[in-house]
Amino acid sequence: MVALRLVGSLLFAFIFLAAGFNTLANYDASLAMTAKKMAPLRLPAQLVTASFVVSIVLKVLGGVLLVVGAFNPVLRKVGAYTLILFLLPVTVVIHDFWNLEEGPAKQAESAQFFKNVALLGALICFIADTHSHSGKNQEASKREERATGGRKNVKKIE
Secondary structure, eight states: OHHHHHHHHHHHHHHHHHHHHHHHHTHHHHHHHHHHHHGGGOOOHHHHHHHHHHHHHHHHHHHHHHHHTTSOHHHHHHHHHHHHHHHHHHHHHTTOGGGSOSSHHHHHHHHHHHHHHHHHHHHHHHHHOOOSOOHHHHHHHHHHHHHHTTOSSOOOOO
16 A cells, blocks of 8 residues: 555656756746746745745655655645645646636646646645554554454454
């Protein structure tokens, strides 16, 4: 089960890790695009740059925490919250398809917006996952297995 959780976490986190490193590799062009998308907010250039840098940190940190979280449910949840913190403003501010004229740009932004909404839904599932095997759950499972001799669904008679 841990192997599946690790593979799933790696596959899911890849979109954030790749985007974070791609943004770093194309820093100037990415910052210019972000500044253009944020222009209607009329924020000072320093704040735009700071939010841009924070978004890179959130993407990479959240992705790493999700991967490491395959072994630790607390880190997985922190990673999911970190990525939600990244996705909420980016989804609304950067992918504002409702402000665009009909055409390819609107379609592209609409697709990005709804992709992010789907990612937010998946992150909520990461947070809500109560079936993860924390140390406490594993201990309870081991105790139950010892008490029942390894048999499943054995009712205790008292």
